[in-house]
Amino acid sequence: xxxxxxxxxxxxxxxxxxxxxxxxxxxxxxxxxxxxxxxxxxxxxxxxxxxxxxxxxxxxxxxxxxxxxxxxxxxxxxxxxxxxxxxxxxxxxxxxxxxxxxxxxxxxxxxxxxxxxxxxxxxxxxxxxxxxxxxxxxxxxxxxxxxxxxxxxxxxxxxxxxxxxxxxxxxxxxxxxxxxxxxxxxxxxxxxxxxxxxxxxxxxxxxxxxxxxxxxxxxxxxxxxxxxxxxxxxxxxxxxxxxxxxx
Amino acid sequence: xxxxxxxxxxxxxxxxxxxxxxxxxxxxxxxxxxxxxxxxxxxxxxxxxxxxxxxxxxxxxxxxxxxxxxxxxxxxxxxxxxxxxxxxxxxxxxxxxxxxxxxxxxxxxxxxxxxxxxxxxxxxxxxxxxxxxxxxxxxxxxxxxxxxxxxxxxxxxxxxxxxxxxxxxxxxxxxxxxxxxxxxxxxxxxxxxxxxxxxxxxxxxxxxxxxxxxxxxxxxxxxxxxxxxxxxxxxxxxxxxxxxxxxxxxxxxxxxxxxxxxxxxxxxxxxxxxxxxxxxxxxxxxxxxxxxxxxxxxxxxxxxxxxxxxxxxxxxxxxxxxxxxxxxxxxxxxxxxxxxxxxxxxxxxxxxxxxxxxxxxxxxxxxxxxxxxxxxxxxxxxxxxxxxxxxxxxxxxxxxxxxxxxxxxxxxxxxxxxxxxxxxxxxxxxxxxxxxxxxxxxxxxxxxxxxxxxxxxxxxxxxxxxxxxxxxxxxxxxxxxxxxxxxxxx
Ligand SMILES: Nc1ncnc2c1ncn2[C@@H]1O[C@H](COP(=O)(O)OP(=O)(O)OP(=O)(O)O)[C@@H](O)[C@H]1O
Ligand SMILES: [Mg+2]
Numbered sequence: 001x002x003x004x005x006x007x008x009x010x011x012x013x014x015x016x017x018x019x020x021x022x023x024x025x026x027x028x029x030x031x032x033x034x035x036x037x038x039x040x041x042x043x044x045x046x047x048x049x050x051x052x053x054x055x056x057x058x059x060x061x062x063x064x065x066x067x068x069x070x071x072x073x074x075x076x077x078x079x080x081x082x083x084x085x086x087x088x089x090x091x092x093x094x095x096x097x098x099x100x101x102x103x104x105x106x107x108x109x110x111x112x113x114x115x116x117x118x119x120x121x122x123x124x125x126x127x128x129x130x131x132x133x134x135x136x137x138x139x140x141x142x143x144x145x146x147x148x149x150x151x152x153x154x155x156x157x158x159x160x161x162x163x164x165x166x167x168x169x170x171x172x173x174x175x176x177x178x179x180x181x182x183x184x185x186x187x188x189x190x191x192x193x194x195x196x197x198x199x200x201x202x203x204x205x206x207x208x209x210x211x212x213x214x215x216x217x218x219x220x221x222x223x224x225x226x227x228x229x230x231x232x233x234x235x236x237x238x239x240x241x242x243x244x245x246x247x
Numbered sequence: 248x249x250x251x252x253x254x255x256x257x258x259x260x261x262x263x264x265x266x267x268x269x270x271x272x273x274x275x276x277x278x279x280x281x282x283x284x285x286x287x288x289x290x291x292x293x294x295x296x297x298x299x300x301x302x303x304x305x306x307x308x309x310x311x312x313x314x315x316x317x318x319x320x321x322x323x324x325x326x327x328x329x330x331x332x333x334x335x336x337x338x339x340x341x342x343x344x345x346x347x348x349x350x351x352x353x354x355x356x357x358x359x360x361x362x363x364x365x366x367x368x369x370x371x372x373x374x375x376x377x378x379x380x381x382x383x384x385x386x387x388x389x390x391x392x393x394x395x396x397x398x399x400x401x402x403x404x405x406x407x408x409x410x411x412x413x414x415x416x417x418x419x420x421x422x423x424x425x426x427x428x429x430x431x432x433x434x435x436x437x438x439x440x441x442x443x444x445x446x447x448x449x450x451x452x453x454x455x456x457x458x459x460x461x462x463x464x465x466x467x468x469x470x471x472x473x474x475x476x477x478x479x480x481x482x483x484x485x486x487x488x489x490x491x492x493x494x495x496x497x498x499x500x501x502x503x504x505x506x507x508x509x510x511x512x513x514x515x516x517x518x519x520x521x522x523x524x525x526x527x528x529x530x531x532x533x534x535x536x537x538x539x540x541x542x543x544x545x546x547x548x549x550x551x552x553x554x555x556x557x558x559x560x561x562x563x564x565x566x567x568x569x570x571x572x573x574x575x576x577x578x579x580x581x582x583x584x585x586x587x588x589x590x591x592x593x594x595x596x597x598x599x600x601x602x603x604x605x606x607x608x609x610x611x612x613x614x615x616x617x618x619x620x621x622x623x624x625x626x627x628x629x630x631x632x633x634x635x636x637x638x639x640x641x642x643x644x645x646x647x648x649x650x651x652x653x654x655x656x657x658x659x660x661x662x663x664x665x666x667x668x669x670x671x672x673x674x675x676x677x678x679x680x681x682x683x684x685x686x687x688x689x690x691x692x693x694x695x696x697x698x699x700x701x702x703x704x705x706x707x708x709x710x711x712x713x714x715x716x717x718x719x720x721x722x723x724x725x726x727x728x729x730x731x732x733x734x735x736x737x
Contacts, residue, residue: 054636074645082642092637096656105651106641151637158641 003030004063005162005193006051011060013046020046022217023060028162028195033188035204035225036197038214039240044197047214048164051195052084053077065161082110085155089167091147093139093154099126100135103154110158118157125153129183145176149183156187163187165196199244205229213237281328281487284352290325290332293351294318295339297428297696299453300512301357301477304693311531311685311693314515316449317355319508320374320479324353324495337603337683341589343368346482348593353488354480357447359409361474368480371492375505376476379413379466380451382444384436388462391443395467397421403432403441409475410445413468418445428692429454433461434701449509453516525707528694532707535690536715542608542676542686547669549612554619559649561624572620579617585678587614592682607679607686615672622664626657659730666723670716687711 006028013021020043028034036044049055051062053069061068069080094102103122107113113121126132129149139147148168155163165184169177181203188194188207198204204211204225211228213221213236221234232238284290294317296302302315313334325332335351342358345351346368360370381402383391391397398420404411406425414423424441426432432444433454445466446454455463479496481488499505525532560572579587591613592606601609630653638648658665680689687708694704 049636052640054640078639078642078644081640084640086637086640088633088637090631090633092631092633094634094637094652094656096659106638106643109647109651110642155641 004028005030005032005065007061007063008051009061009063011047011050011062012058013043013050013055014058020217021050021057024217024219025060026212026219026222028193030161030193031191032209033192033194033207034196034210034212035208036195036212036214037199037204037240037244038220042214043217044214045166048086048166048195048197051164052081052086054086078110082106082158083161085152085158085160085163087148087151087155087163087165087168089171091139091144091151091171093147093151095139098136098138099131099142099150102139102150103157106154107157121157122153125156126150128156128186129153130179143176144172145179148172148176148180152180152183152187162193162195165194165198167197167199169198169200201229201244213240215240278484278486278488280352280482280485281491284330284488285328288330290321290328290330291335291350291352292321292332293335293337293342293345293354294321294356295342296336297339297692298357298450299516299696300449300509302355303512303516303696305515305697311534315512316375316505316508317357319504319511320496320499321353321355323499323504324479324492327495327498328491335603335683336685338681341593341682343480344589344593346480348597349482350593352481352485353492357477358480359474359476360478360480361409364480367483369483369485369489371479371481371489372496373476373478374496374499376470376472377447377449379410379468379470380446380448381464381466382433382436382446382451382454383442383462383464384439385460385462387442388464391464393465393467394418394445397443400442401440403435403444405429405432405446410447413470414445417468428695430695430701433458436461453513456513457516525694525703528698528704531690531694531697532687532711534685535687535708536711538604538684538686538689539673539676539715542604542611542679542684543669543672545608546612546615546672546676549608550615550619550668550672551665553612553616554623557616557620558623558627561620562627576617576620579614580621584610584614584675585681588678588682603679603682603684606682607676607684611672611676611679614675615668618668619665622661622668623657625664626661627653629660630656662723662727662730666720666727669723670719673715673719674712 004027008024008026011021011024012019024047036047038044046055050057057070061070063069064080064084069077072080094105097105100119100122103125104115104118107118107121108115123132123135126135129152131146131149131153134142134146134150139150142150168184169180172180177200181200184194184196185203185207208225210222211225212219213228213234215236221228221232221237228237229241232241294302294313296304296313296315300315301317302313304311305314313336318334321334322332335345337345339356342354342356343364346354354368358364360373364370381391381394394417397418400421401424402414402418402421403424403426404414406427411423411425414421424435426435429444429446429450432441435441436444437460451463455461479492481492557572557576560568561576563569588607588610591610592601592603595601634652634656635648638652639645643651677686677688680686680692683689691704691708695701698704
């Protein structure tokens, strides 16, 4: 089954004179799990945020499920964004709402779900991420790992077609990384299309269909985890991997 | 008599004439001012009722009525014209602007037609010329004979008044203390900050009659007949109105009615002063509290709505709206509330007949909006951008993000600052009293003049203000705590 979900066509993003994404053309198929690695400042976050147009591309096109979304109005974009879940390094839970309210907000506001529907769905999602007992808690009372799992549940509540993860475990204490990766792994198994920026090489090895190495605004090298980790072709990929693995 | 705010008023008038609205001041070929009053059927009089026996307020069966010599004269003039009399109270300093902007048809407020004033308004002939007296403490009465006994002694005068000029010229070896109100001057006299107060005889008499500790001596000033006595002010060029008033004044003089008016005023004052306890005047204070709270409450609501709008305009992408919001906020924050109040009442008043209360509310609300806008902006900016990104990535629109995510959090952050703004509004709304809004400050002055007591009404008003602000801060604190409690860890 290789149906293209996202087609990126000559994507360029500049901040002033700084070219952060330099002419990227890639296709992401339905069910793909893609892990993006690369040095800091290489443009990984900018790339992810361009996909759901939190950053507006300077030029190029992005087709999502067959339609170009770069020219859409804000209103049409809102409808696209609900199909692209996003998980952030800093969780970005809403601190003034309980866990349950965090998850219910978008389904009720955007999809006009009833309170009962949204609650039932939220509780099911909480169960899926192993936090059904935290429904009434406020984010401030949760650990980092718990917060990130709530954030994943919150994104899933909109039943997205693709999930974007921007370094979901790098703000976590080491002992909490596992619980989040486990949730992501289960999600991948369920067939979710995922684009994950991470430096968790073990996760990449086990879960990724493809690993993209991003450097200076381009996808410098891509391949299966085996190809990238065991036999990188590019000099800069080797450099990067040796630095990461040395840590 | 007072020139305190004259600078502001002049600035306002200059601004208005600059904008091309000065037509109202121009002499018209055929003056129709009298005809206009007759057509309206109402003669509107402006006065500052804090100057017994000329004009003051009495509690007439629970209702505030303006009475005094000047009011009796005005009634006679209205009667002669065959129209009804309407009295508009305002601060003395605002009276001339009231004339020039058409808020009132005439001003009778024990006003001396000085050369300065004649430049901006027209006057009737003098209806009364009083002797100038000096009020002293009864215990010291033997020490002083006339103005020349005060060499080296400090004397009190009303700021900007005729008496202040007289004392400056003819008591040059007595240093002056200038205060705005006679009630305050009397306090200064009793505490020996001054040894005498220069006042015109009818005014001096009322204070001496109501206070056994005071005595009156004749100042024996040399008086210039052209700069002394009281006349009625009219807008420039209102020749027919002036003529009509002069006719009435002649009649009043011929029949010796002034003496009669004076006796009537004295009677009214005794009804006022039979019981001068503050409790007796609770209705005045209660009414003042009512207006103060009314202005504050409405201004808070409008201020928050306007402030939110301005903050969103300022934070938004539209350059024009952004510039408008910035200009508004900076301009309002860069000018005193007092001149804004006067601008709304007198300035906009040229086009719209805005009642004083409404003008006060509008000005205070417009002012508060600018401050609230800055508070809200800082609150919105204090919310991490990640919150917005998370909401937008879930498909929430910009508006929904603002409403459900950013605003509720911002509100909690700015609640204390917003609370301070509300509390200071209670106090700042007192500025509206200068255009005659009967708020707490205004009533404080009324009770001071009515009871000849300076300190007690101040204390009462101070306590009331404190109770209001302290109570409000407690209520706001309660809500703040509740919002915090919501998020407390379980
Ligand atoms: N909003 C912005 N305005 C200006 N420059 C930006 C902005 N966002 C990112 N950049 C610049 O774009 C470049 C790439 O940043 P990006 O965050 O995409 O890198 P990254 O690969 O995610 O790095 P990291 O591993 O540190 O997260 C950097 O030089 C950064 O300074
Ligand atoms: Mg990044």
